[in-house]
Amino acid sequence: PLNDLVWGYSVADQAGDDGLRQVVIAAARRETVAEIVSGMEEPMLPDSSLQVSTLAGRRALSPEADDSVILLDMDEDWADLTAVSGKEILSCRSTNLGVGTLVAAAAADLDIELEEAEELIGQWTFSKLCAPSQGKTGQSAVEGWVDSIVLELRRSALSAVSSGGLPVSSIILSGRGAAVSGIAEVIAEKINLPVEIGNPWAEMQLGAVVKHGKDYLPAEFTVATGLAISAAESTGSINLMPGEHKEARIRQRRERAAMLGLGIAAAVLFITILLGQIGIRTKSAELDDLKGRVAVARHAAVSVQPGLAKEVSAMQRIADAVQNSSTPIEVLRRISQGLPKSCWISELRFDAGKLVVLRGGALSDSAVADAVYQLSGAGVFESVSMDYCNLGTGDNKQVYEFQIKCALPPDSMLSGKAKTGASKRSGLVVR
Template identity: 25%
Template sequence: MFFGGKKSGVGLDIGTNSLKVVELSNISKKPTLVRYGIKELPPDVIVDNHIMDPLLLTETAQGILVESSITAKKINLGIQGKYVMVKKITTDLMNDNEYNHQVRFDAQNNFPFDFEDIDIMLDYHILGKNKQDKTMDVLLIAAQAGFIDQYVDPISEANIKINSVDINIFALHNIYEKTAGIPEDEFIIFAHTGADFLLLNFVVDGHPVICRDINAIGTYQIINDMIRKLGISEDEAKKIIKGETPPPPDQTVTVSQVYGELIEEITNNISKLEDTAIRNKADKIILSGGGVFIPRIKEVIEENLKRPVEIFNPFDYIQVPEEDRENLQKIGPVLTIAAGLALRG
């Protein structure tokens, strides 16, 4: 369910405030952008990863495909939230058939779900085997079926077939690996900031070792704080975040404080988790998502963590139509998950 791929694909990223869609072709060789789109969701359609208004989500999904001129009837859908969990474990060496009978036992011992009363969907990926120690490393995945259904059902109601359901944190990994490349001997931290969440993926020697989906200060709260503290409109706040408009001269300190809360949350979470990784110092940190538009976020995180920081725009590596290049330089990092989902084919 969570792994696969073909020659072309469409990825749909369902965020708290907006839907993002990307269609790619030639994904098995050199990914090429076909179409893309972003469409805002009405307020409170999604609250804390729960779909509060399925009908509005259905209508918005239909709308983004029409407005983006995407006619494909199969899409790859991404999910995230506290009801989706990923963990790297080490278990006894066995073949796939044997582990199919073992996976539920391992999941029950590693995830805080009620396996007796709730339908839990499981998947796994064997990362490597150590024949000498008779052990193997496994990436274990568990998700509540009802949580997945609340995303799948409204999209299906839009007459869209779901080709695959993937986890957003894997989509980040896949798009970077396919385009920029992940060296097998490096420790890389991926940090993707959304409207109200922070996705962290710690990758060592090409494999995820720590994956976290954290409810955090995001761009949504920053916008609301600016509206409240500066007395400006939502559009004005968004332009300040993107660097399109400078903050009011007498409010520069206030704006810096608002930015600082998000940057501090990112650095604190990275520092805390980095200490538990196999290696205790990352070679670099990769930023994506809406938070990358915050002025000097790259430089401040570099100063705080003493690690090289890179802002990732997948369209720096994907072939794009010339007429879209300028716009994608501005919004590309926001489409990172959707592009990663599209790679599933």
């Protein structure tokens, strides 16, 4: 029954002279497919390590005798090299030396586009492709590609012997590369081993139509049979439209990408929630610590409020002294009232409307620092700086003599007064 079969198909890349394309349809019993798939899953082999086309080639092409052969299956991008002894696979390797790289090499040799090079590969013999182009010397890119294929074949031959098999007696070519005219002869000449095109329909009684397909493109069997073996989870439907088949594969990739995206989003959400909980706990601990600090600071603020109010009052008096005084002597008197009690001003120099220089004494250097702080906080000077603060003696007491410079802003009331008369030339000194 058709329900017991798994189907696959493949379409030829190029159309014939009549404009038609060959389509190869293959089917395999579902239990056979399940047996092969389980045989790959038991040793935990990923699909990419042993392709189903390799299994199909081994079943269809390898000789009954125990002679060691190499199955070379060339697809668009990859070439699979399988060393076989009878029905036993000795080794399997893949290399990115598919027909696509051959097309790129031919395009480089002939200085043409890839599409044109692909058409020439279907028309020219392979020996003609290997010949250097006119005006070029040395090895062509196509010949370099052949040498790379031969090198990989020699490596597979050595691995077959090291795996317990007999020396390789021949090479069987299949896949899209087998359709290139004359490629088998060129490879055989370089590796000194017989190379033949694999034909899975040998010794079969075929009708005229099927025989035409067999002779026209015998290399398509591996892809078709591989699709049949690999479709273990397919719905059993047959799709002969390559465009729809391609769209179905794209849709499946998008669905897998969407599922992967949902999984990643769920993982990110879980990690975010977990990190959020950790962050909340951390912030809660920081908040408790901050509350404790606020309580301590609040207690300290209550204890320093009287002193702070006194400082603010002194700064206000200094600001009023500069802004509301009509004469420099009033500035000197009012600034003195705003400074600490242990600090006094003995001289005020009003210099050309730009600078107020204060000289005086204090009982401690901390009183001088308080005076600088209060003058700066008054907000009426552009800058306040202390020139010096030296320890001296006065009335048998230690006295700190200091000088403070206060720069006036250009629009100050006193700056206008100082720009007239003698003060403009020499400044004004009040003692």
